Amino acid sequence: MTSLTLTHARFQLLETVRIPIALIGSAFFPAASMLFFVVPFVGEDPVGSTFATASMVTFAVMTTNLFQYGVGVAEDRQQPWDPFTRSLPAGPLPRFLGRILAGVVLMTISLVPVVVIAGLFTAATLSLPAFLAALGTTVVIAIPFTLMGLAIGYSLPAKAAIVVAQVLFIPLAFGGGLMTPVGAAPGFVETVAPYLPTGSAVRLMWAAVGDFPLDATIVSTLVGWTIGLAALAVWAYRRDEGRRFS
Amino acid sequence: MMLARAIDVTRRYGDVIALDRLNLDVPAGSLIGLLGPNGAGKSTLVNLFTGLRKPTSGRVELCGGDPRDPASRVSLGVTPQETGLPGALRVGEVVDFARAHFPAPMGQTELLERFGLRELVKRQTGGLSGGQKRRLAVALAFVGRPRIVFLDEPTTGLDVEARRSLWDGVRAFHTDGGTVVLTSHYLEEVEALAERVVVIGGGRVLADDTVGAVRGLVAIRRVSVTSAVPVPDLPGIVGREADGARTHLLTPDADRLVRDLVSHDVPFADLEVRPTSLEEAFLTLTLPEVAR
Numbered sequence: 001m002t003s004l005t006l007t008h009a010r011f012q013l014l015e016t017v018r019i020p021i022a023l024i025g026s027a028f029f030p031a032a033s034m035l036f037f038v039v040p041f042v043g044e045d046p047v048g049s050t051f052a053t054a055s056m057v058t059f060a061v062m063t064t065n066l067f068q069y070g071v072g073v074a075e076d077r078q079q080p081w082d083p084f085t086r087s088l089p090a091g092p093l094p095r096f097l098g099r100i101l102a103g104v105v106l107m108t109i110s111l112v113p114v115v116v117i118a119g120l121f122t123a124a125t126l127s128l129p130a131f132l133a134a135l136g137t138t139v140v141i142a143i144p145f146t147l148m149g150l151a152i153g154y155s156l157p158a159k160a161a162i163v164v165a166q167v168l169f170i171p172l173a174f175g176g177g178l179m180t181p182v183g184a185a186p187g188f189v190e191t192v193a194p195y196l197p198t199g200s201a202v203r204l205m206w207a208a209v210g211d212f213p214l215d216a217t218i219v220s221t222l223v224g225w226t227i228g229l230a231a232l233a234v235w236a237y238r239r240d241e242g243r244r245f246s
Numbered sequence: 247m248m249l250a251r252a253i254d255v256t257r258r259y260g261d262v263i264a265l266d267r268l269n270l271d272v273p274a275g276s277l278i279g280l281l282g283p284n285g286a287g288k289s290t291l292v293n294l295f296t297g298l299r300k301p302t303s304g305r306v307e308l309c310g311g312d313p314r315d316p317a318s319r320v321s322l323g324v325t326p327q328e329t330g331l332p333g334a335l336r337v338g339e340v341v342d343f344a345r346a347h348f349p350a351p352m353g354q355t356e357l358l359e360r361f362g363l364r365e366l367v368k369r370q371t372g373g374l375s376g377g378q379k380r381r382l383a384v385a386l387a388f389v390g391r392p393r394i395v396f397l398d399e400p401t402t403g404l405d406v407e408a409r410r411s412l413w414d415g416v417r418a419f420h421t422d423g424g425t426v427v428l429t430s431h432y433l434e435e436v437e438a439l440a441e442r443v444v445v446i447g448g449g450r451v452l453a454d455d456t457v458g459a460v461r462g463l464v465a466i467r468r469v470s471v472t473s474a475v476p477v478p479d480l481p482g483i484v485g486r487e488a489d490g491a492r493t494h495l496l497t498p499d500a501d502r503l504v505r506d507l508v509s510h511d512v513p514f515a516d517l518e519v520r521p522t523s524l525e526e527a528f529l530t531l532t533l534p535e536v537a538r
Contacts, residue, residue: 079332
């Protein structure tokens with residue numbers, strides 16, 4: 001990791017920290033969902049609340065990355081500051097890595113309240129190995145959503161990116177079974193969920209934190225989405241020349 | 247030695263041709279003013295030289311390489327046409343961010359001192375005035391101790407005093423051997439700074455000469471008269487425009503045209519002679535076949 005990457009990461013974080021409402025926003029929704037939907041309903045049940053917490057973590061991973069990269073990148077491309085940074089003698093890599101590094105930091109911050117609420121107000125428990133497995137899984141499932149965000153951010157103007165991110169996240173969350181207890185989603189959700197990035201991601205999380213059978217479909221779906229979204233993100237980045245007007 | 251070259255460069259945006267097989271050489275140590283009306287292709291040319299865009303066809307070189315290759319941009323400084331600064335960041339932080347990209351950058355204090363921004367170091371850029379923002383944007387072009395800078399309308403929105411102090415800075419850079427490519431709407435600005443003027447219109451180089459020669463070329467006057475009969479095609483008319491009963495004639499020699507109008511017994515009233523704007527002069531240079 002070069003110092004230029006750190007410079008870019010620092011730059012990104014400073015911008016976010018100076019307008020802290022953005023940070024609070026991304027941390028608020030998952031935390032509030034925990035308090036309103038998980039704590040009162042399954043808070044007493046150790047297994048149920050552990051799975052529900054895993055779902056919320058997946059939800060937070062998806063939303064922070066989708067919005068942070070999707071909307072953030074699209075907005076940055078629209079700023080006249082962007083052409084200046086692209087004229088500096090550095091390739092795209094430090095910017096890209098710096099942005100992702102900053103993204104991981106912000107995602108972690110938005111996950112902390114979820115985990116704290118789970119620990120304090122629910123019966124959710126996790127052994128140390130399971131916690132570490134969950135931590136590793138979080139990083140793995142963050143990749144496809146980061147790429148999805150980048151693909152949106154680099155291919156759409158900001159106003160369109162906001163709409164697309166908003167239109168995507170509810171069906172992805174619901175269709176993936178993030179909003180419903182394990183195995184209790186409506187029938188069609190149970191059918192399609194394993195083939196969605198959210199569904200396969202949350203199933204991987206469930207398998208990491210509890211007794212949930214992992215099958216090849218889930219893993220191959222997640223790998224497939226990751227490769228597909230990576231290709232889309234790279235394509236979008238390559239054809240980007242900053243703002244475009246026709 | 248050529249620091250920048252455009253060779254047969256064409257750039258299209260969809261159906262629009264912004265640059266049309268344009269050629270331009272920028273030798274080391276030169277100070278070139280790019281003049282042209284809006285939409286002439288100036289900014290597109292600057293964007294190609296600074297690696298922001300690719301030519302559709304043809305070749306662009308910067309410091310002997312492809313400007314899209316970051317290594318070619320180590321000796322490059324840029325002030326884009328539009329001032330964009332991350333509003334939440336402080337002046338010092340923005341300068342340090344740019345400095346981090348260069349092998350031997352100018353010190354933060356030295357740079358800010360030079361552009362009269364020293365006291366603003368702790369201010370968030372979003373809180374600066376338009377003129378202060380513009381000065382910072384120009385200062386950022388010099389942060390990496392460049393050999394060549396592209397300043398795209400650097401003094402837009404500056405008051406007279408700030409404009410002159412900026413010109414002094416550009417001149418000092420050039421005196422120390424720096425190469426400058428400057429775009430501007432203002433003939434005055436180009437006259438004050440440039441040695442060589444390149445007039446661009448319709449994506450082509452229309453004129454490439456000394457400041458004096460180009461000034462002569464664009465010193466066109468507009469003679470307006472109200473006349474019941476069409477004004478005959480007198481010598482020296484390079485453009486005409488009808489506006490109801492009023493006719494506007496463009497000519498390099500207004501005195502002669504007025505004398506001719508009188509000697510040809512053209513019945514005219516409300517004679518008005520005024521200098522054309524640079525814009526109008528360019529239009530006559532750009533669209534001779536339409537205007538004449």
